Amino acid sequence: MEEATNFNLPKQTHDIFAVMARGAFISSNGSRDGMNRLYDVINNPENFDRLQAYFNVIRYNIERGNNFFYFSKLSEPNSELEKKLERFERYIDIIDLFASMDNKIGVGSRFRPSEIAEECNANVRLKQKLQKIPLYRSETLHNKVREICDLMSRDSYLELEDEKSESYKVLDSYNYLLDVINSVAIYEDNGMNTDDTQGIIYN
Numbered sequence: 001m002e003e004a005t006n007f008n009l010p011k012q013t014h015d016i017f018a019v020m021a022r023g024a025f026i027s028s029n030g031s032r033d034g035m036n037r038l039y040d041v042i043n044n045p046e047n048f049d050r051l052q053a054y055f056n057v058i059r060y061n062i063e064r065g066n067n068f069f070y071f072s073k074l075s076e077p078n079s080e081l082e083k084k085l086e087r088f089e090r091y092i093d094i095i096d097l098f099a100s101m102d103n104k105i106g107v108g109s110r111f112r113p114s115e116i117a118e119e120c121n122a123n124v125r126l127k128q129k130l131q132k133i134p135l136y137r138s139e140t141l142h143n144k145v146r147e148i149c150d151l152m153s154r155d156s157y158l159e160l161e162d163e164k165s166e167s168y169k170v171l172d173s174y175n176y177l178l179d180v181i182n183s184v185a186i187y188e189d190n191g192m193n194t195d196d197t198q199g200i201i202y203n
Contacts, residue, residue, distance in 0.1 A: 007054040012041045016051065020071040021060070024156040025173035028067040029108065032159055042069050065179075067172035088180050093133045094148055095181060100126060109170045110161070113145040120145075 016038055019026055028039045041047055042062065052062050060071045098105035101119060105111060120126040120141050130141060138144040149168055152158040157177055158168045 007050050009050055009054055010041050010044075010047050012038055013051065013054070016042060017055070020062075020069065023071075025065075025068045025070045025171070025176065027156070027172040029169070029172050030156075030159055031161070035159075039067075039069065065173070066175045068176065070173070070176070088177070090134055091177055092181055093129065094152070095178065097126065097129045097133065100129060105170060107170050107172055107174050111168055112166050113149055113168075114142055114166065116145045117142040 015034075016026065019035075019038065026035055026038050026042065028036055028043075030036055030039070042051060048062070055062060055071070056074065059074045061074055063070050063072050097116075097120075101116065103109075103111075116130075117140075120130045127141070130144060133144070133148065138147055146166075149158055149160075149166075153160055153168070157171055157174045159171055161167045161169050
């Protein structure tokens with residue numbers, strides 16, 4: 001990133017690149033590692049234009065969501081897009097579970113895995129939804145929810161606010177997940193083929 005000085009970039013450019021180049025989001029309501037500060041830096045119109053011009057040179061594009069930013073690649077093979085679609089399919093059941101809770105989980109929600117596990121244990125319908133979520137084989141409902149939270153934290157949709165109490169916050173980037181899954185559902189309902197899915201998955 002030696003060329004950065006030629007673009008008169010903010011000093012946080014390296015930190016921004018380090019986050020988004022690994023496929024993570026920068027959300028306005030993220031607080032760990034100065035995430036909200038990085039959001040404010042990108043959201044500044046002058047910074048945004050300069051950062052966009054610079055990252056375009058290295059084949060990245062800054063995409064703006066509803067209070068979050070992320071990278072897309074300027075060119076990407078269809079095979080990679082298809083893999084990403086498959087990766088998002090695992091979230092369909094998770095979002096269905098979250099939306100079915102008594103206190104629906106959405107952007108800004110705070111919860112503990114134990115709370116979800118307890119509600120699922122008391123509600124047969126929710127318990128079945130949790131148990132059918134793929135890729136998880138935990139022996140207890142609590143541990144299964146923990147694994148889901150770990151996954152969503154790694155993908156930067158959740159933020160662990162308090163390790164001792166296991167309290168999580170849903171980040172603004174969760175909207176991206178909702179938009180993608182809704183788009184996939186619309187395309188499937190319309191019988192669209194995989195060639196037409198270009199443009200759905202950016203991250």
